[in-house]
Amino acid sequence: MSSRSLAQSGRMYDVSTRKRALALVTQGRSLNSVSRETGISRAAICSWQQRIEPLPRMSSPGPGPPADEQAYAYLLGLYLGDGCISAHPRGGYHLRIACADAWPGLIQECREAITKVRPGIAVYALQKEGYRMMTGYSRHWPSLFPQHGPGKKHERSIALVSWQQAIVDVHPWEFIRGLIHSDGCRITNWTTRLVAGEQKRYEYPRYFFTNLSGDIIRLFTHTLDRVGVDWKRANSHNISIARKASVALMDTHVGPKH
Numbered sequence: 573m574s575s576r577s578l579a580q581s582g583r584m585y586d587v588s589t590r591k592r593a594l595a596l597v598t599q600g601r602s603l604n605s606v607s608r609e610t611g612i613s614r615a616a617i618c619s620w621q622q623r624i625e626p627l628p629r630m631s632s633p634g635p636g637p638p639a640d641e642q643a644y645a646y647l648l649g650l651y652l653g654d655g656c657i658s659a660h661p662r663g664g665y666h667l668r669i670a671c672a673d674a675w676p677g678l679i680q681e682c683r684e685a686i687t688k689v690r691p692g693i694a695v696y697a698l699q700k701e702g703y704r705m706m707t708g709y710s711r712h713w714p715s716l717f718p719q720h721g722p723g724k725k726h727e728r729s730i731a732l733v734s735w736q737q738a739i740v741d742v743h744p745w746e747f748i749r750g751l752i753h754s755d756g757c758r759i760t761n762w763t764t765r766l767v768a769g770e771q772k773r774y775e776y777p778r779y780f781f782t783n784l785s786g787d788i789i790r791l792f793t794h795t796l797d798r799v800g801v802d803w804k805r806a807n808s809h810n811i812s813i814a815r816k817a818s819v820a821l822m823d824t825h826v827g828p829k830h
Contacts, residue, residue: 589610589612589661592610592661593606593610593612593617594617594659637735638689638690638716638739639688639689639690639691640688640689641739641742641743642743642746643684643685643688643689643746644685644688644689644716644739645739645740645742645743645744645746645747645750646681646685646743646746646747646749646750646753647669647682647685647686647689647750648717648736648739648740648747648750649746649747649748649749649750649751649752649753649754650669650682650685650750650751650753650754651667651669651717651719651750652719652725652730652750652751652754652783652785652788652791653750653751653753653754653755653756653783653788654669654670654671654754654755655667655668655669655670655717655754656668657713657714657717657720660709663711664709664710664711665709665710665711665712665713665714666707666708666709666713667686667707667708667709667710667713667717668698668705668706668707669682669686669705669706669707669754670700670703670704670705670706671703671704671705671706672702672703673702673703673704674829675753675829675830676830677829677830678753678829678830679697679704679706681753682706683695683697683706685750686706686708687708689716690708690710690712690716693708693709693710694708694709695707695708696708718733718736719731719732725784725785725788726783726784726785726786726788729787730785730787730788730791731787731791732791740795741798744795744798744799745799745825745826747795748792748795748796748799748822748825748826749825749826751781751783751788751791751792752779752781752822752826752829753829755781755782755783756779756780756781756782757779757780757828757829758777758778758779758822758823758826758827758828758829759777759778759779759780760775760776760777760778761775761776761777761778761814763776776814776816776819777819777823778812778813778814778819779812779813779814779819779822779826780806780810780811780812780813781810781811781813782809782810782811783809784809786808789809789811792811793811796811796813799821799825800818800821801813801818801821801822802815802817802818803818
């Protein structure tokens with residue numbers, strides 16, 4: 573980039589405009605899409621990225637422990653699967669969880685979990701194509717979710733801090749539910765068998781969980797081990813739960829999306 577372009581990128585836009593553009597990039601949006609939405613050139617956004625300091629990660633929640641730890645375990649699973657945190661131009665942060673329109677029950681559970689974790693904050697749904705972005709504002713989201721950081725989750729290290737792990741240890745099923753409700757599903761497979769000379773169809777349910785982050789996959793499978801659920805790796809990003817007893821456990825504590 574020329575020195576003239578760099579100078580223009582600094583003079584043409586105020587601080588709030590720059591923060592808004594960078595917040596969109598932090599959500600995982602491409603430079604092209606942010607440029608189209610904001611009307612800001614890719615060159616300007618790139619120059620701002622090079623100058624901005626990463627947001628600090630915090631090892632413990634500044635506002636104190638979550639108001640409802642069971643709801644937090646569920647919300648943590650949703651966040652690790654389909655959530656992000658972005659800076660507000662005037663300070664504070666937005667927590668955003670993407671929830672498919674096909675599952676109205678999930679949308680409602682997500683809303684309730686956010687309000688239980690941070691009582692008194694407003695939660696609103698921003699309609700997108702095929703999904704709603706459930707959004708809540710708080711100054712403390714990076715403290716409550718220290719996994720927040722620049723870039724996509726699968727491109728950086730993801731680990732629970734000690735107070736988060738303690739909550740998950742007490743509420744493992746809520747954590748599993750959150751992960752399944754974000755990046756998992758319950759499906760029914762079928763097969764045919766030859767019985768007494770006739771082909772008969774058999775159906776059996778199974779659960780899948782898919783995530784590009786190896787760290788998040790390990791958090792999921794470690795928690796499954798703790799509650800006695802057998803699983804197998806379908807591929808590097810896909811976990812399958814198919815044994816009858818384990819599916820029954822999942823049905824009791826998780827169930828299909830609704």
